[in-house]
Amino acid sequence: MKSTFLILSSKSSNNFFRKFSFNLQNKVGKTKNSFLFITLGVLSISASAQNNQKVQDSTKTEKLDEVLVNAVRVNANSPITHSNLTKEEISKRNLGQDIPVLMNFLPSVVTTSDAGAGVGYTSIRVRGTDGTRVNVTINGIPYNDPESQGSFWVNLGDFASSTESLQLQRGVGSSTNGSGAFGASLNLLTDAFSEEASGEISNSFGSYNTRKHTVKLSTGLLNNHFEISGRFSKIYSDGYVDRAFTDLKSYFLQGIYKDDNTLIKALTFGNAERTYQAWFGLTADQLKENRRQNPYTYDNETDNYWQDHYQLHWNERLGNNWSTTLGLNYTKGKGYFEQYKTDEAAANFNNLIEDNSDVIVRRWLDNNFYVVNANLTYKKNALEIISGVSYNTYSGDHFGEVIWGSNLAPNTNIRDRYYDGDATKNDFSLFSKATFKLAEKVTGFVDLQGRFVTYKTDGINSDLVNFVTDANFSFFNPKVGLTFKQNDVSSFYASYARANREPNRDDFKAGVTENETLNDVELGWRYHNNKIMLNSNLYYMFYQNQLVLTGQLDDVGSPIRETSGASYRLGLELDAAIQFCKAFNVSSNLALSSNKNKNFNTSINGEVVNLGNTNISFSPEIVIGNALNFYPAERLQLSLLSKFVGEQYMGNIDNEESKLDSYFVNDFNFNYELKPNKIFKSIVLSGLVNNIFNKKYVSNGYFGSxxxxxxxxxxxxxxxxxxxxxxxxxxxxxxxxxxxx
Structure with missing residues (x-):
């Protein structure tokens, strides 16, 4: 086996790369192949430099489950700024709220919820960048919607209960699959296999009629090779905002086969959601009058969507130092939101109604998403090389139906479509990344990615305008870094990364056709010993053609963006944990930043005005998270969780009306585990009191002119x-x- 695969010694490695490059050229074209040839050639030099080091069976020291996300994750010593959350940490507050809310206390993270209670339509911003720019993967499979580039957490009801771990990389991060990371990347690993049979019943109840019911089962390993596990959940909440209810029904089913060198995981998960619309928000006067009111009054002003995912993963160890991973995915999504409109013009609905008619419409999405990922990993001592390809293809139909009208036009039938269009998107990427020793205390990191995107649309859009797009993009995204390990407890790192990103569907509709470019420079210091963990980093992210949120929303509540030209984000992040004694520890983080548009132009009073440097929208200059954890008795934990978010502008023109005030919110969390002698292995009692000081605050909004x-x-x-x-x-x-x- 070794003679077959240990081919990275100069001559044989060059022959291998030439043959691999030649074969790939015939399949994906000269441009893409040239990139791969250069990439693998560069990394073969790193491999050859390590060839004389002692051989060890390094792949066998890793958990097979974790190999599924090796291609998109980084390790503790990587020159990439990141944070991890384990299953144990997630479970302490997993009482029904969405994953972004459970991540609220990570550095530079700001979360918000349309319905106000953290259930339903929630979103996350990292370093001021919105959720469409946070690349999300599940077991290495892209989750972001290919067209909008957003991640809709409402379609992952109770997914935290099936998450083994997650990693949030801030900045460009490492190469990943799917939409380019333009502020952060978040990858989730689903449940690992269980050696023993087990079961779990979880129920929670709380304010606003919020409740979560979860059942989990596992057969454990059967015949030391097979396991079947599953979860079924229901989450419901009336929401803090009037009638802003959320009703989620979800499932997760998984079958596993494993032996010493093989892991095969077949899994399916899905969700059916029904939520009452709450994205219209409140004016300042309405906020003072009754902050819980909802401007929508139609009983069925709801969003309804069904999404099912099917994944197959095969990880194979090939000898002492090689492993391969293959991932396949199919996602089916379909749904609509229903709206009631009054006194509408016939022209707005393709003349299916008479002028001044009331109308009820449903606006549909019907989409299919296919993914193939393949990775090859070589590990030997301090050398690790991961090379991979990812291809995904998306097709989506967009159409609107009139399901009722007070004055329908002659010869009109219920469910006639007043607009109809379709879209296809193909995304092919290939990468090679290597970690290698340059000196006794210095480790190098090289990560080269090529990404090739095509996007086409045809048909009529919801505003009854022809929407035809045929766009092609080719991106080269290099990343390099160094880590200097001063001693066993202290290390320094520096990295540079470049990312490119195509416009999303709404950007194309607005006339944006150019891609964005981000250059990210990070400098960091890490200090870890038995009592103290300290991570600190400086970052400078400078952009060309950055698409920033204008503050306005479109007719379905999606944020509108505009090109700001040159802009930057400069910041300092500190993340620390101190173990004062066995019974008490503190975890804190601080993010200070300056986020500016350069020479920003806008129209005011009929004239184009240059405002100079302005603040980028939704980018607070200070974000603080803190957790005081107290263990007064065995298996009892009490935590005070605090979050401060500084003031921020909802637009890019520094208008005082667009300013969101700062807020400081505190939560109290407790967990107590009982160990009964009979029936149950354990009983865990959990509680969460959010906003214990009753702060009336606003975390999000919109602004326009x-x-x-x-x-x-x-x-x-x-x-x-x-x-x-x-x-x-x-x-x-x-x-x-x-x-x-």
């Missing part, structure tokens, strides 16, 4: 502004019990 004629103005035009706000819940609680057997 409009022009109107004004004879008193020198230009004859005056610009006015409007704002909307999403109030978050005041003091509320969740209590739960988990029975394990």
């Amino acid at each position: 409009f022009d109107f004629s004004d004879s008193s103005s020198a230009t004859g035009t005056t610009t006015g502004y409007f704002t909307g706000f999403y109030p978050q819940a005041t003091t509320n609680f969740l209590l739960g019990a988990t029975l394990k057997f």
Whole structure:
């Protein structure tokens, strides 16, 4: 076996790369092949430099499950800024709220919820960048919607209960699959196999009629090779905002085969969601009048969506130092949201109604998403090389139906479509990344990626305008870094990464056709001993053609973006954990940043004005997280969790009306585990009191402008502004019990 695969000694490695490159050229074209040939050639030099080191069976020291995400994750000594959360850490607050809320206390993270209680439509921002720019993968499979590039956590009900671990990489991070990471990448690993048969029943209840019911079962390893496991969950909440209910039904099923060198995982998971719309927000006056009111009054102003995922993963060890991973995925999504509109013009609905008619419409999405990932890993001592390819293809139909009208046009039938369009997107990427020793205390990191995207649309859009796009993008995304290990407890790192990203569907609709480019420089210091963990880093992210949120929303509540030209984000992040004694520890993080558009132009009062440097929207200059953890008795944990988010602008023109005030919120969390002698292996009692000091705060909103004629103005035009706000819940609680057997 070794004679077959240990081919990285100069001559044989060069022959291998030439043959591999030649074969690939015939399949993916000259441009893509040239990139791969150069990449693998560079990494073969690193491999050859390590050839004389002692051979050891390094792949066998890793858990087979973790190999599934090796291609997108980084290790503790990598020159990539990152944070990890384990299953144990996630479970302490997993009482029904969405994954972004469970990540709220990670560095530079800001979360928000449309319904105000952390259930349903929630979102996450990292370093001021919105969720469409956070690359999300599940077992290495892209999760972001290919068209909008967003991640809809409402379609992953109770997914935290099936998550083994997650890693959040801030900045560009390591090469990953799917939409380019433009502020962060988040990868989730689903449940590992269990050696022993087990069962779990979990129930929680709380404010706003929030409740979660979960059942998990595992056969354990049968005949030392097979395991079948599953989870079924239901989450419901009325929401903090009036009638902003969320109803989620989800499942997770997994079959595993394993032996010493093989892991095969076949899994399927899915979710059916129904949520009442709450994205309209409140004006400042409405916020003062009643912060829980909802402007929508139609009983069925709801979002309804079904999504099912099917994944197959095969990891194989090939000898002492090689392993391969193959991942396949199919995702089916379909759903609609329903809207009631009054006094509408016939032209707005393709003349299916009469003028001044009331109408109820459903706007549909029907999509299919296929993914193939393949990775090859070589590990020997301090050398690790991972090379891989990923291909995904997406097709989606967008159409709208009239399901009722007070005055339908003649010859109109219920469910006639007033618009209909389709889209296809293909995304092919290939990468090679290597970690290798340059000197006794210095480790190098090289990561080269090529990404090739095509996007096509045809048909009529929801505004009844022809929407035809045929775009092609080719990106080269290099990343390099060094880690200097000063001693056993202290290390320094530096890295540079470049990322490119195509516009999303809404950007194309707005006339944006150019890609964005991000250059990310990171400098960090890590200090870890038995009592103290300290991570610190400086970053400078400078952009060309960055698409920043304008603050406005489109007619379905999605944020609108505009190109800001040159811009940057400069910041300092500190992340520390101190173990004062066995019974008490503290975990804290601090993020300070300056986020600026350079020479920003906008139209005010009918004239284009250069405002100079302005603040980038939704980018607070200070974010602090803190956890005080107290263990007064065995198996009892009490935690005070605090979050401070500084003031931020909802637009890019530094208008005072667009400013969101800073807020400081504190939560209390407890966990107590009982160990009964009979029936149950353990009983875990959990509680969470959110916002214990009853802070009335707003974490998100929207801002826009409009022009109107004004004879008193020198230009004859005056610009006015409007704002909307999403109030978050005041003091509320969740209590739960988990029975394990």
